[in-house]
Amino acid sequence: MSDKSSFYPELIREIKPASGTLGVLLPGLGAVATTLIAGVHLINKGVAQPYGSLTQMQRMRLGKRTSPRFALIKEVVPLSGLNDLVFAGWDIFPEDAYQTACHAGVLPRELLDQVKDRLESVRPWPAVFEQAYVRRLSGPHLKSGPSKKHLADMLVEDIETFRLREGIQRAVMIWCGSTEVFTQPAPVHETIEAFEAGLKANAPEISPCMIYAYAAISAGVPFANGSPNLAVDIPALVEYARRRHVPIAGKDFKTGQTFLKTVVAPGLQAKMLGLAGWFSTNILGNRDGEVLDDQGSFKTKEVSKGSVLGAILQPELYPELYGQVFHKVRIEYYPPRGDAKEGWDNIDIFGWLGQPMQIKINFLCRDSILAAPVVLDLTLFLDLAQRAGLSGIQEWLSFYFKSPMARADLKPEHDLFIQHLKLTNTLRILVGEEVLDHSGLDYYESGDAYRVGMGGA
Secondary structure, three states: OOOOOOOOHHHOOOOOOOOOOEEEEEEOOOHHHHHHHHHHHHHHOOOOOOOOOHHHHOEEEEOOOOOOEEEEHHHHOOOOOHHHEEEEEEEOOOOOHHHHHHHHOOOOHHHHHHHHHHHHOOOOEEEOOOOOOOOOOOOOOEOOOOOHHHHHHHHHHHHHHHHHHHOOOEEEEEEOOOOOOOOOOOHHHOOHHHHHHHHHOOOOOOOHHHHHHHHHHHOOOOEEEOOOOOOOOOHHHHHHHHHHOOEEEEOOEOOOHHHHHHHHHHHHHHOOOEEEEEEEEEEEOOHHHHHHOOHHHHHHHHHHHHHHHHHHHOOOOOHHHHOOOEEEEEEEEOHHHOOEEEEEEEEEEEOHHHOEEEEEEEEEEEHHHHHHHHHHHHHHHHHHHHHOOOOEEOHHHHHHEOOOOOOOOOOOOOOHHHHHHHHHHHHHHHOOOOOOOOOOOHHHHOOOHHHHHOOOO
16 A cells, blocks of 8 residues: 555456356245345336345445545446346255245235246255254255265256356355354364365265355355355365355355344444443244254354454453453244344443443344345355455455454454445455545645635635
């Protein structure tokens, strides 16, 4: 970086054009995936709006405050258009996307029927699935093979068949499948050589999600993990992605209660208000809720949700404010709610002279409605990253995740506002625009600041 500007000319990238169609590969063709697919087609028909999507609706500032330009993100960087997206996926159930979307009940039938033909054309391939990793689900639509390496090869074959059938050159894979049971890193995850040997030997430590990630990287397809389970965030696959020049990101879509935590917690820390305890509970009744009713899968989600507060509040720096926080997270399966998730947060804080106060939050949200634009943005940004020649971990996409990936020697950033600035500044850097730091002192302390501000020459 120049010592006299906030430009990074050495990081500007020549971005290949987003020409032709972009394949969107979705392991887990359930509520989130079908809500995304239906939404894209409804938006393309002009009967709906892409609310919640940064790539479609957000404007970012370019240049100084004295002469700003505000442009849509999709005007700043070349992104694929929604008309250029082609969808495919895998699932343990054989129903097409229309049948699945009707069963999920996220969108009303009158909306789904307007794009029924498009949804019916998306029929899932048989899935790679292992009951030990998702104990509350079982389905008949499964791949079988003598080894996990054979299963990975079958996934690569599906991808190549899809590419040939649709005539596409580019694709992105976003894991939208269920949360797998909690898994600790093992020796088989350390190197790609050990991992591939484990695939051939049917190592029990290699989960279906890891197999999808490996297949995507092998096929040169960017991959993001939308669930909290261990997947592409293991040393073997991080290194494999770097070798293959494939962008990766994850993990666990940040949508509801944790999204609010990454809004509220930075405010508490910025004000130096103390935190004694934070109790969070959710009810939801969709397939995700059923899966999380199993303690093994819940443990995976609990770890993901629980990591946020400590990273933002930094108790090691402020032990008197955050050193004794009691943080508890609960998720309850409640079938009558379906996809309509409700979260309650009780936050016990303290201020001047240690006097106690409370914050109560009741968030009645829609799980798949919040997640669908996240999947869309990740698809378009990962494709952008690949066309810009970026590879490996894409930390600038941490805005979208509860447990964002970062380089091994760096702590991930959880503050939503820092994450957002990281994302938009990365886009500015890629196209040679000035990075924003919002200090503003130069508007007041430079030699002619006041004269210029009063209309002088």
